[in-house]
Amino acid sequence: MPILDYTHNLWLVAASLCVAMIAGFTGLSLTQGLSKRSVNQRKLAISMAAIALGGGIWSMHFVAMLGLQLPIEFYFDATVTLISALVAILVVGVALLLLHFRRRTPATLAGAGIIVGLGIIAMHYIGMAGLQLCRPLYSPGGITLAVLGSCALNIAAFWIAYGRRNHRNILLGTVCFGTAVFVVHFVAIWGTAFVATGTETEVGPMIGKEVLAIGVVLSSFVLCAAFLLTGISFVTPIQAALAPDTDIRQQPAKDMIAPKFARQIPYEQDGRTHFFDAGSVAAIRAEGHYTHIYAQGKRYFCVWSITEAERRLDPATFTKTHRSYLVNPAYVESFERLKDNGICHMNLPGLPRVPVSRARLKAVREVLGV
Structure with a gap:
């Protein structure tokens, strides 16, 4: 043919x-x-x-x-x-x-x-x-x-x-x-x-x-x-346009709205989304675009990014020690000073030590009272 x-x-x-x-x-x-x-x-x-x-x-x-x-x-x-x-x-x-x-x-x-x-x-x-x-x-x-x-x-x-x-x-x-x-x-x-x-x-x-x-x-x-x-809306809403690290408490009093912090932290297991009470979580570690949370002696996968976790959670409960870590001070067993940075000893499976960056050292020490 x-x-x-x-x-x-x-x-x-x-x-x-x-x-x-x-x-x-x-x-x-x-x-x-x-x-x-x-x-x-x-x-x-x-x-x-x-x-x-x-x-x-x-x-x-x-x-x-x-x-x-x-x-x-x-x-x-x-x-x-x-x-x-x-x-x-x-x-x-x-x-x-x-x-x-x-x-x-x-x-x-x-x-x-x-x-x-x-x-x-x-x-x-x-x-x-x-x-x-x-x-x-x-x-x-x-x-x-x-x-x-x-x-x-x-x-x-x-x-x-x-x-x-x-x-x-x-x-x-x-x-x-x-x-x-x-x-x-x-x-x-x-x-x-x-x-x-x-x-x-x-x-x-x-x-x-x-x-x-x-x-x-x-x-x-x-x-x-x-x-x-x-x-979806491809045009970013005004409230989403705020930088992730914008502190709402720094807004003028007339525009300030009391922040609503999450009481629960989601994690994925067996194809379902479960939740931990925020106070029961010892630490949160960044893992790419997501995070791992440490609670009840185990590690769990969370869909939040570390930036989102910091924004959603009450700073009275979680302290940022490093760009990749949020720590619940109640679970810190000991603190070690290393020149211009430090380490929080957690004794958690897979996360025995959490680094403290130079920029966060003073704030972490104040929270821990050292």
């Missing part, structure tokens, strides 16, 4: 890139600040983000394929096309669950990128299997390059977007994610040839490809806009 020549409708190519970008922005924005929310709220936000990101991946692919111009008519099998969309949503959901319900490490970020990278490839080739009236022929080199490129680019996208969860990184991650999906699609197409397998008299779609593409693009934008309006 002769190999068919093909070109692309550049307007639909540009539209597919826009779809990938807006989907990336929506998904990454919906997952910002989830550590401050309950487990059910996190699950809901992840579900919405998976639909936005996964649906955006599929929409980008579908619009780009509708922009493919062959010398014959072709259309897509509806069932196979639906399966490819569900695969994209599923793999993105798995990756987001990994990122938001496990400790976020370089290995976790890489794992999430690989899962989404392979998911994009699976979605692409499943979708291509739905082509009717023509058949794609793949080259081993094209498949290999698409797989490696997809994994590498998606690892980079997650690494950037989750390196620091701020607006700048979300925007950079959006660009990287959208570019990754876009580039992988056309790398895969570059390694694909097409041959005719049917006649143009066979029944095809009643809607033109351009009209169908416009419908998919508009649907994607409306869905993402709805999720953004209901799920």
